[in-house]
Amino acid sequence: MSLLVLGLSHRTAPVGLLERAALTGDAPQRLLHAAAAAAPVGEAALVATCNRIELYADVDKFHAGVADLSVLLAEHSGVDLEELTAHLYVHYEDRAVHHLFSVACGLESMVVGEGQILGQLRDALGLAQEQHTAGRGLNELFQQALRVGKRAHSETDIDKAGQSLVSFGLERIAEGTGPVAGKRALVVGAGSMSSLAAATLARAGVVELVIANRTHDRAERLAATLGARVVRFEEVASAMAEADLVVSCTGAAGIVLGAEQIAAAVAGRGSGSPLGVLDLALPRDVDAAVQALPGVHLVDLETLAESAQAANDSGGHAGALDVDAVRRIVAAEVDAFGAAQRAAAITPTVVALRAMASEVVSSELERLDGRLPELDPRARAELAQTVRRVVDKLLHSPTVRVKQLAGEPGGASYAEALRELFDLDPAAVQAVAGAPISLPARLPLQVAGGELG
Structure with a gap:
């Protein structure tokens, strides 16, 4: 297998570009099929999270693979190819394997040591299997990456140092509004990230947890597991007026919580403390203009990226010894x-x-x-x-x-x-190499939180 990785992440692109490049709706499936159908590509998988979009492909021609996948990523993300190319990174063969294993271990995450990436990689492999774009090579590669990630977390303390993006975001909110415990919280959305946020808030000791989602039944199912209250999506404005903290991650293509809407909620609040707003969506759910509103403390992915970089630079999240130990594990696993x-x-x-x-x-x-x-x-x-x-x-x-x-x-x-x-017959060798295999059933998915990668 000649593995090629092409992508962009919080390390190479500003959050604003990642937001514009975010794949919504059925775009991931369409991009995956287009990549697998490209002439140089034999197999393809897509890792798309809050802070990265990466195509993994088995290619027979390096330069043609890079060119074709770059064009396809630009077409399906809607970002101009020239602008996109300036922020893309490319890894090939052993370097590509090294990159995936590093991602699986949380070394490439916004918050180094982030363990949620394993769920994201399971999702990526599951989607590729479901769409029939992954064969023997990528299946074995991703399965091994998952094993390497688990090994890193079991043999080092990097998982203790690495927080989820939700926890990291709530820490940043607490810096401006005070401890989360004892607050009234509203979660907008009921997907994997929102579910993780709701569970984290419940464990943190909020006195009231409210869930709102466009699909009301899904909100009710999530609320039932956490003892939360549910409001209809059209009641979000009034629910915000009663909340101390709002976490939003809906996966919508446009703004969900506008500046005027939040300003009205702040005006209707009886509390004198700031309203904490944590936006974990990409594209963003919350209008960036909210940052200028008095009485509001907004933390979004751009804010988190800056905070995480500062924390990682100072060793605040994963100790240098743990990072070095994980890097040695990755190097050994790549060689093996x-x-x-x-x-x-x-x-x-x-x-x-x-x-x-x-x-x-x-x-x-x-x-x-x-x-x-x-x-x-x-x-x-x-x-x-x-x-x-x-x-x-x-x-x-x-x-x-x-x-x-x-x-x-x-x-x-x-x-x-x-x-x-x-003097072996090449056709006989190829017949053995191309013998059909049975792939395992789609991997069970787990609730996965934020940027995992």
Whole structure:
């Protein structure tokens, strides 16, 4: 597999650009299918979170793959290609694997150590499987990335240092409005991020939790698990007037909470303390003009990106020792994955070689039967077993050793040497390599919170 990663994230693009590039509605599915249908691409997967959009593809041509995927990302995100290109990053082969494993471990997250990314990667793999754009290569790659992420969190303390984006956002809100405990909170939305926010608020000790969502039934299901109250979406304005804190993440394509609406809610509040507003949506739910309103403390993804960068630079979220330990895990896992992939790549050649040897043995035994028809059946069977045993022993050490050598850098040349030395039919090798496989059922999804990546 020749893995190519092309994307943009909070590390390379301003939040405003990420907001404009956000994939809404059925755009992720359409982009995924378009990427998989591109000429240089064999398989494709898409990781789209609050703070990153990444295409993973198995390509047969590097430059053509980069060009085609860049154009497709621009078309489906609606951002001009020239502007988009200035913020794109590209990783290839081992560097691409290293990047995905680092993402899985939370090393590339806005808040370093963020553990929610594992849920996002499960979603990405599940979507690619559901849309039939992921085959053997990407399935194995993402499954391994999930295992590496779990290993990093179980063997180091990076998960204790790494907060969820929701928790980090609520800390920033508390800096301007006071502790969350004892407050009345309104959550707008009932998706995965909003669900995480509601659960986090409940654990933080809010005295009242209210849920509002366009789909009322979904809001009621979420509220039932948390003992919250539900209001209809058209009642959000009046609910804000009664709240101390508002968290919004609806996934809508436009502004959900306008400046005038929030100004009216502030005017109707009896409390003299500021109204905390946490906007975790991309594109944003809350009008940026709210930042200038008196009596409102707004925290959005742009604010969080700046705070997270400052915290990460000072080592405030993940200790340097934990980060270094995770980086060593990633490096070792990338080496192991590469070795396994190189060793696996020679398997079709080895299988084809053994199949050819078996055919030669069978042909010669048939020839012997024709020349010695009077041969005793027991002697014939013993002779056939002896011949097959001799061939197996002759092939055993070379094929085992060639698999070991193939796992080393540059090991692909050993498969070519075998094909040349034994004059193997390329079609026979390709038939083994292209044999159909059964992928596992779509992975179970878990509630995943914010930027995970």
